[in-house]
Amino acid sequence: MSLAPGGRVVVIGGGLAGVSLAEALRAGGHGGPIAIVDREPAFTDRPPLSKAAFVDDAPIEELALLTPDRIAELGIDARHGRNAVALDAAARTVELDDGTVLPADAIVLATGGRARRLAFPGGDSPLVHTLRTYADARAIRAAAAPGARILVVGAGLIGAELASSLRAVGADVVLVDPHPVPLVPAVGGRIAGILHAMHAAHGVDVRVGGIAALEDGEHAGQADAPSRPLASRPGSADGARTPGQEDERPPLRSPGSAPVPAPGRRATAVLNDGGRIEVDAVVLGVGILPGTELAEAAGLEVDDGIVVDARFRTSVAGVYAIGDVARPRAVDGSLPRRDEHWEAARLDGEALAAILLGQEPAPRGAGWWWSDRYGVHVEGVGRMDGDGEIVLREPVDAGGGYPVAFLLAGGRLAGAVSIDEPNAVRAARRLIDQGVPVTATLLADPSSSLRDLLRAAR
Template sequence: MTARSGRDAGRVVIIGGGLAGYSAAEQLRALGHEAPITLIDAEPTSYDRPPLSKRLFEDDFSVASLAFTTPERLTDLDIGTLFSRRATALDPGAASVALDDGTVVAADTVLLATGGRARTLPIPGADLPGVHVLRSFADAIGIRDAVRNDTRVVVIGAGLIGAELASSLVRRGATVTLVDPVAAPLAPAVGELMAEHLHTMHAAHGVDLVVGITAGIETADDHLTVTIDDGRMLDADVVIVGVGIIPNSSLAEDAGLDVDNGILIDSRFRTSANRVFAAGDVARHRAEDGSLRRREEHWEAAQLSGRESAYGMLGLEVPPRGAAWFWSDRHGVHLEAVGRLSGPGELIVRAGGAHPAVFLRDGGLLVGAAAIDDNNLVRAARRLIDLRVPVTPSDLADDTVSLRALLKAAR
């Protein structure tokens, strides 16, 4: 037990070397944990996933260029790694992990940071050659190798991944059709007005937009045909499905842990097994009243979840978290959003520039904001949300009013 520990975590084995798993290991060391830590992952190293949809056609695109740590940093932190190894079984009572090569790794505490896999479509033809998903570096290389100038690409799903891919594909010279069931994807995340503003950028950059549900994919001579539920047929050389992820919870489920669209955890990131914790995309919080919260699938959420799980594994109080934040890049612009922009409240638009900023105000308080190419505004909005500073609709709508000034005035 270290000086800053209410629980002896002992030997910690972390299954999943992505952002959540690595952040947990790094935070354990920052909190003074001295016992062995081992990262296990089927991937060749720890790397960032957001650049997969943004940078896959860049000349320097490689696993090394995506890595968020280095062998030297891992050595400095005394974090052991078993990369290119897949965990195949978990014994929660013994806190041991079996690997695909027959090795059994002993532990005192296990953290499941197994992330998720790309969701596929339950339609005919979803498994045909030429139909891709994007979740891993290998997926990105498969898409990169299949796309050339004038390649006809149908992207199914216009959420963050689909929108970013469409932007990258157009820059590559592909002919892109983007299909989604709704006319304004991302509306729940950024509000209707911002969602519409973002989506119209696709057409301005040559992307053909189709609203509809994909009913099937089939081969036709030397290409693929995507059928929409209203009967429209879209010819493609490559089809990419970007419709979200499914949590990799089978390891936990096979071990008898509580699972429901994710591995269920309490406020200290503990699963239904006392020595097993979970964090990142795969984890789903169960509140004290038994209700289940939505899983979080953004970059910062994974990072914070990993860090917070370190506190839980050491029996320490988990620090409070501020308003949720995420970002996305498309067609040369940078979107940031914080808090919530749907549900109860008054939507307020700040115009005056090339792009609008949007705010949601509820009960006199700012609860959400989104802006394009304006990091300072979003950072200030986040502070206003976290500090619960009262704001007026007129101040939010007026582009001459600095949100930083509102913060200073409240101090």
């Protein structure tokens, strides 16, 4: 389907995917109405929530993807602070929580996801936080006074970034994860070990396990003293399933469950190995659940995300899905994992804009991501798990720097990860996208230039 010149587009979700779609439609010459419906007070860029914006206590205006002037320039009908409550696919309308009904020629679900919660006694306490919105970040920041002890559950990318930011503002941090060394599938064992060791080096109390309960402050005196940080050991990967019993929403209290701590009271976190820790707050950094409620109610096909084809079409004509919530079906009919990285959301929006304008989207290369913690910058491209051989390029200066890790599969590069070496990853991305043959010897040799390999392949 191509939009008519005056076609109406309603986008549900004002994150990066939805905003990128709107900007690309306007850049491509679309003059029809575009509305973006979002429950937040601004179209927010989420990565800074766990990084510099958290540390600097930045106002929401600094995290906005579009300024008010830019929204006006683009002619976007911005419905801030509103929820879409019903989608009538047959009538092509979207109903908002204030009773407004928006007609559309194309409805785009860019609903992202909500932070995953875990079910444990006391898990509905106001001391238990997740990080997904600006308000979430402010609540965690308010709890993180210097000397406050914060338990972070989950040491994946977000949990690790948050632990780093909490240390930067003076909080004491206990970090718990079921894997002795998280992130092995994402970055390889060597890089994962280096990154995980940074926690202990920066004063984080690192533990293996999960949270079993949160008890009222009256039990605080029974808590253990913080343990000494654990040494890094090879282990399994950071996975989508995380410490504790997962649940989609805060658990209901039941007879015999742990009493819920009152706001402002220190509580005792009980770990699943029996350890007890006095904490001022708990933050769950255990991934997201896709925001599929509206799609399910409208009868769209849903399977851990909204199922779409290669052109972002859902199972209902005229309705599309992009970003974190979309789960594209592969050519063989399988459903790979959703891609929740920042760049993927932006590219989804740009690609769907091209499709709606009757154009072919630009080819997409290997997936790229980044993360920041403890003053270092991590980048990755492609994959670092599955078939293949991990090849390490050690730093030229043995006393400083970090190795670059590559995954070599079938004589070609499949993935790369670096710490403070972004140029290596960007060159690796071009090698992957162009299918340039490489050898383990060349990849491991710090004197060989990845850019020279690209030039030689031309």
